[in-house]
Amino acid sequence: MKHKTPLASVHERLGATFTDFAGWDMPLKYGSELAEHEAVRTSAGIFDLSHMGEIRVAGADAGAFLDFALAGKLSSISVGRAKYSLMLNDSGGIVDDVIVYRLGETNFLVVANAGNRAAVLDALQTRSSSFDVTVTDESEDTALIAVQGPNSQAIIEAAGIESEPLDSLRYYRVVEAIFEGEDLLIARTGYTGEDGFELYIPAHAAESLWETLERVGEQYGLRPCGLAARDTLRLEAGMPLYGNELTTDRLPEQAGLGKIVALSKDGDFVGRTAVERGPEQDAPVLIGLTAEGRRAGRSGYEVYEGDTLVGVVTSGALSPTLGHPIAMAYVAPASAESSELAIDVRGKRIPAAATNFPFYKRKA
Amino acid sequence: MAELKYTPDHEWFRFEGDVATVGITDYAQNALGDVVYVDLPEVGSTFSGGEAIGEIESTKSVGELFAPAAGEVVAVNETVADDPTLVNSSPTGDGWLVQLRFTEEPELIDEVAYGELTS
Numbered sequence: 001m002k003h004k005t006p007l008a009s010v011h012e013r014l015g016a017t018f019t020d021f022a023g024w025d026m027p028l029k030y031g032s033e034l035a036e037h038e039a040v041r042t043s044a045g046i047f048d049l050s051h052m053g054e055i056r057v058a059g060a061d062a063g064a065f066l067d068f069a070l071a072g073k074l075s076s077i078s079v080g081r082a083k084y085s086l087m088l089n090d091s092g093g094i095v096d097d098v099i100v101y102r103l104g105e106t107n108f109l110v111v112a113n114a115g116n117r118a119a120v121l122d123a124l125q126t127r128s129s130s131f132d133v134t135v136t137d138e139s140e141d142t143a144l145i146a147v148q149g150p151n152s153q154a155i156i157e158a159a160g161i162e163s164e165p166l167d168s169l170r171y172y173r174v175v176e177a178i179f180e181g182e183d184l185l186i187a188r189t190g191y192t193g194e195d196g197f198e199l200y201i202p203a204h205a206a207e208s209l210w211e212t213l214e215r216v217g218e219q220y221g222l223r224p225c226g227l228a229a230r231d232t233l234r235l236e237a238g239m240p241l242y243g244n245e246l247t248t249d250r251l252p253e254q255a256g257l258g259k260i261v262a263l264s265k266d267g268d269f270v271g272r273t274a275v276e277r278g279p280e281q282d283a284p285v286l287i288g289l290t291a292e293g294r295r296a297g298r299s300g301y302e303v304y305e306g307d308t309l310v311g312v313v314t315s316g317a318l319s320p321t322l323g324h325p326i327a328m329a330y331v332a333p334a335s336a337e338s339s340e341l342a343i344d345v346r347g348k349r350i351p352a353a354a355t356n357f358p359f360y361k362r363k364a
Numbered sequence: 365m366a367e368l369k370y371t372p373d374h375e376w377f378r379f380e381g382d383v384a385t386v387g388i389t390d391y392a393q394n395a396l397g398d399v400v401y402v403d404l405p406e407v408g409s410t411f412s413g414g415e416a417i418g419e420i421e422s423t424k425s426v427g428e429l430f431a432p433a434a435g436e437v438v439a440v441n442e443t444v445a446d447d448p449t450l451v452n453s454s455p456t457g458d459g460w461l462v463q464l465r466f467t468e469e470p471e472l473i474d475e476v477a478y479g480e481l482t483s
Contacts, residue, residue, distance in 0.1 A: 017395075032398050034423065295403075320423065
């Protein structure tokens with residue numbers, strides 16, 4: 001039995017094509033996924049992300065506990081801020097990548113990927129034994145609606161939400177607000193490479209919020225967007241996807257996320273010893289690849305330098321915005337800066353060059 | 365205009381004499397998503413039954429064009445090679461892919477049988 005989000009009937013009304021994602025019945029697209037992608041780059045898109053896991057961490061030791069349980073120094077962020085972080089296992093492998101919101105001195109919200117919700121919840125509970133905190137899974141009662149794109153602020157401002165002015169809500173900040181008498185969180189975060197917001201709201205109020213945003217968003221070119229567009233948007237923005245780029249087999253440094261690990265923080269944290277030891281010298285590293293033409297390397301395709309197999313693609317697509325193929329790949333460190341690579345696209349070698357992330361950066 | 369025949373691989377065939385115009389169905393284009401690239405065979409090339417003679421790529425995945433029986437490529441749609449979105453906007457019209465002449469009888473199903481497969 002697949003999980004359905006509180007917005008399932010909305011997606012059916014909109015004629016969505018559904019796909020299974022981590023056991024959830026999620027909208028893949030509503031019409032053209034390229035049009036959805038473009039809407040986010042040029043106007044705005046609305047996404048149902050209610051499959052994500054929301055886990056509340058509260059109590060006197062909440063900050064110290066998260067410093068131990070996660071790789072970043074969460075105790076040092078101020079109230080009203082968000083931070084991207086990683087959960088590691090004892091071997092330094094990546095259990096999940098998460099966003100942590102500090103909502104009060106002793107009150108945090110950890111947002112985990114849908115497929116890792118159980119693993120993150122379980123690890124947080126296990127790791128909390130010697131701390132004065134409570135760890136509560138609020139996922140079932142929480143819907144998440146993202147509005148992303150250059151017009152997203154105007155749309156949310158038109159939706160009748162009582163909040164502080166959004167002009168003062170900067171990137172990676174969060175604020176409490178009220179919609180139709182319901183508490184919600186407005187966060188200026190996202191996974192698209194555009195300005196945008198993520199709205200956390202009680203599940204029973206999600207449909208009304210979505211329909212309001214849809215109505216007021218019409219004049220701003222707001223378009224419902226599915227997971228297909230979400231994937232090409234995050235790929236262009238150079239953001240890793242758990243299960244593709246991030247797995248328990250990878251250390252943060254291999255994924256280019258070494259700076260997310262706060263080795264300078266006091267005290268132990270799960271995975272510290274392994275991260276300090278670092279990956280093997282010849283362990284593969286994550287790079288970006290660009291190619292010419294229109295044939296994209298895709299997950300699992302091999303990467304060559306000359307006749308030598310040097311790595312494998314983890315995500316790839318013909319970039320809708322840039323018009324040429326882009327990919328993420330794990331390659332041998334010696335090939336990580338090579339401009340003479342090739343992707344084996346079903347038997348044909350497509351020349352590719354290593355590049356830095358992101359592939360696409362919005363104009364400031 | 366001759367009625368369409370189908371394969372369970374979601375390809376359609378319209379015969380005029382011994383030449384079949386071939387494309388992918390509306391169901392297939394919707395499942396594939398926005399088509400961004402098509403790779404078509406060379407005119408005059410021959411193929412055997414079950415061989416993949418072309419590729420249709422969307423942003424998310426790759427579909428292959430299978431020949432249901434042995435034969436020869438008579439023509440390819442150069443317009444769709446330049447504008448692959450025709451596969452989405454007009455899968456059984458301007459978005460046709462190739463014209464084939466078979467040297468053996470392909471096993472095809474009619475519209476009713478295909479409709480049952482995709483319902």
